[in-house]
Amino acid sequence: MNAKHYAGFVSIVGNPNVGKSTLMNALLGEKLSIITAKAQTTRHRILGILNGDDFQLVLSDTPGVIKPAYAMQDAMMHFVKESLVDADVICYMTTAELDALKDEKLKERIQHTSTPLLILINKIDLTEPELLHTAVEKLNEEFPKAEILPIAAKTGFCIPELLEKLRKLMPEGPAYFPKDQLTDKPERFFVNEAIRQAILEHYSQEIPYAVEVTTEEFKEDAKLIRIRSIIQVERNSQKGILIGHKGSALKHMGITARKNLEGFFGKKIHLELYVKVVKNWRSSSQQLKRFGYSNQ
Ligand SMILES: Nc1nc2c(ncn2[C@@H]2O[C@H](COP(=O)(O)OP(=O)(O)OP(=O)(O)O)[C@@H](O)[C@H]2O)c(=O)[nH]1
Ligand SMILES: [Mg+2]
Incomplete structure (x- = not known):
């Protein structure tokens, strides 16, 4: 039987400290990216490769979006933008506080992207329902084409549902990496x-x-x-x-x-x-x- 196979790239972007690395690890079921309570923990684009019999999801954990103050931070923001270029799905992560993205141009790019866009409101284990409700309304106005999903990466809330959505959004095609590979980094x-x-x-x-x-x-x-x-x-x-x-x-x-x-x-x-x-x-x-x- 000629079984169908699905594969693609998922870019996880957003402000520092919103939980991007926590999400990548939760989806992978591995402690791949480091996670700390401090902002700017992640400095590189780190691929986490999730393999199934009929799919391969290539997740990109990226540095939190900041206004660069020195050359290293320029490079960090380059990694973020690069991850958007080859994305089949963009996961824009925020919290219900909706802190403004530190790069207005990048926000506009995400707003007007033709790539499927999921907006993940993370840390809802800490969020009052009222605040979540307001955040969903505001995001619906700002990103009319996006699907909005409240999650808690740390507790695993809604992670299986998110994984299912991501799999369904993957284009049909062969794997990009060997099926036993977990990451691109040595x-x-x-x-x-x-x-x-x-x-x-x-x-x-x-x-x-x-x-x-x-x-x-x-x-x-x-x-x-x-x-x-x-x-x-x-x-x-x-x-x-x-x-x-x-x-x-x-x-x-x-x-x-x-x-x-x-x-x-x-x-x-x-x-x-x-x-x-x-x-x-x-x-x-x-x-x-x-x-x-x-x-x-
Ligand atoms: N309560 C709660 N805390 C979370 C959740 N997700 C992440 N955190 C915490 O938020 C902090 C930042 O998490 P990271 O995953 O490092 O955030 P990040 O977006 O990768 O941060 P940068 O790499 O600095 O951009 C850590 O202390 C996590 O434990 C969540 O769903 N609920
Ligand atoms: Mg991180």
Whole structure:
């Protein structure tokens, strides 16, 4: 029998912290993207590939939309726009507070898109019915062609329904990726992300935003993975804060990072971390290229 197969790209876009990465992980049933309570957690377009017998959904988790203040953020916004270009469905995620999208042009582009558009009102576990009702009315006016769906990515509310809708919106066609592939990113990317997640959780203010992690060594044997990673910061003062008194801050964060990595890889991890100053890397096109933000 010649069974039909459906495949396509789903772009998840919206303001920082609305729950885009939580949604991607919920749809995948995997902890692929890192999630934190801080805005601008995601910096890249991360593909999460959901495979079924007769379908392949290629989900794009993207950075939250911001007004770029330096070159790294320009690259982040490039990833968002790029994900819209090849989308078969756009999921525009918001909360019932309906905070304005930080890029008016991007909002207009989404409003006038010819691509099927789902508007996801997330975090409805925290939302008063009155506020949700007002939000749906306002979104209906602003996006007359879109379908609006209230969800709670964190609790799983309406996630199976959303998945069903996405599957139905996929065009007929062959898979884009091998059916056993989960993502487009290499192992080391997720090592860097697991460490960055620990940094986001352990340090406040500007430190997490001034940090980029790279992994120099990843050696896996039957029982253990040995990882050596470098945490790059922009200035000496940031290096001091990261390391802390007699190395105590780095040590504490390192324990969390190791646990994150053990959770991700399901294996014992030996982790070595070093801190290095790379002056103003967030504004240097050469450094950004080295860190994988060159896609402009
Ligand atoms: N109560 C509740 N919290 C949620 C829900 N979805 C996400 N969150 C929380 O919202 C925060 C941000 O979630 P993320 O998934 O990292 O948000 P994001 O949109 O990917 O953020 P950026 O990558 O910074 O743009 C985290 O603390 C999540 O646990 C939800 O449905 N309900
Ligand atoms: Mg995210």
